[in-house]
C-alpha cells in the first residue's frame with residue numbers, strides 16, 4: 730500500500746516550480762520533504778492533495794489514481810493535508826473547529842435540517858463524541874471551549890491535526906508542523922504523530938526544522954529548484970555534498 734507520485738510537472742507562467750518530481754512512500758509510513766525556500770515543496774503538496782492541477786504526471790494512493798479528483802474527493806479516498814498557516818476559524822472554539830471539519834454532514838443543507846431533524850441531531854451527537862475523543866487524544870481538553878484564535882502557535886498546529894483526523898484519513902500531509910512552535914510543544918506534536926503512525930496512519934511532512942524532522946522520519950526527500958535532489962535516511966542525505974551545496978551554496982560567505 731503506497732503513495733506513488735510520478736513525474737509531476739507544474740509551471741507558473743514560464744517558470745517550472747516542479748520539474749519531473751517522482752517519489753514513493755508506504756501510505757502508512759513516515760516521509761519528510763525538505764529543501765531550500767522556493768524548492769517547490771508547497772506546490773508539490775498542493776498538487777498531491779488536489780488543490781492545484783499538475784501540468785503532467787500522476788498521483789496514486791494504494792493503487793487508486795487520484796489525478797481527476799479534487800481535494801474533498803482525495804480526502805474521502807483517505808488522504809488529507811493541513812496548511813502552513815492554520816486555517817481554523819479563530820472565533821470558533823477548539824471543539825467547534827473539529828466538529829466543523831467532519832465530512833459529509835446531512836445538516837449542511839438547510840433543507841436537510843428541516844426534512845431530517847432527528848437524523849441531523851443523532852449525527853451531531855456522534856460528531857461531537859468523535860471531536861471530544863480526538864481532543865482528549867491530542868491533550869487539548871483544557872482548551873476545548875477556548876476560541877482557537879486565542880491558542881498558542883503549537884496548540885493551533887494540534888487543532889489543525891485534529892481537524893485533519895476528523896476525516897479519518899489513512900495518510901496526512903503536514904505542512905510545517907513545527908514552524909513557530911515552542912520546543913516543548915514540538916516534542917508533544919511529535920509524540921502524537923508517532924502515536925498515530927503506530928495506529929497505521931501515514932505522514933508526509935514538509936519541515937524546515939531539520940533536527941526535529943530527522944528525529945521523526947526514517948527517510949527524507951530533498952527538493953531543489955523543482956526537482957528531487959536526493960532521497961535517503963536523514964543522516965545520508967544531510968551528509969550529501971549536493972544537498973549541502975543546495976542549502977549553503979547560495980548563501981553569502
Ligand SMILES: Nc1ncnc2c1ncn2[C@@H]1O[C@H](COP(=O)(O)OP(=O)(O)OP(=O)(O)O)[C@@H](O)[C@H]1O
Pocket residue numbers: 741746764765766767768769770771772773
Ligand atoms: N501561485 C503561484 N504563482 C506563481 N508562482 C508561484 C505560485 N506558487 C508558487 N510559486 C513559485 O514557485 C516556486 C516554488 O514555490 P513553493 O512555495 O512551492 O516553494 P517551497 O519549497 O514550498 O518554499 P518555502 O520553503 O519558502 O515555503 C517559487 O519560486 C514560488 O515563487
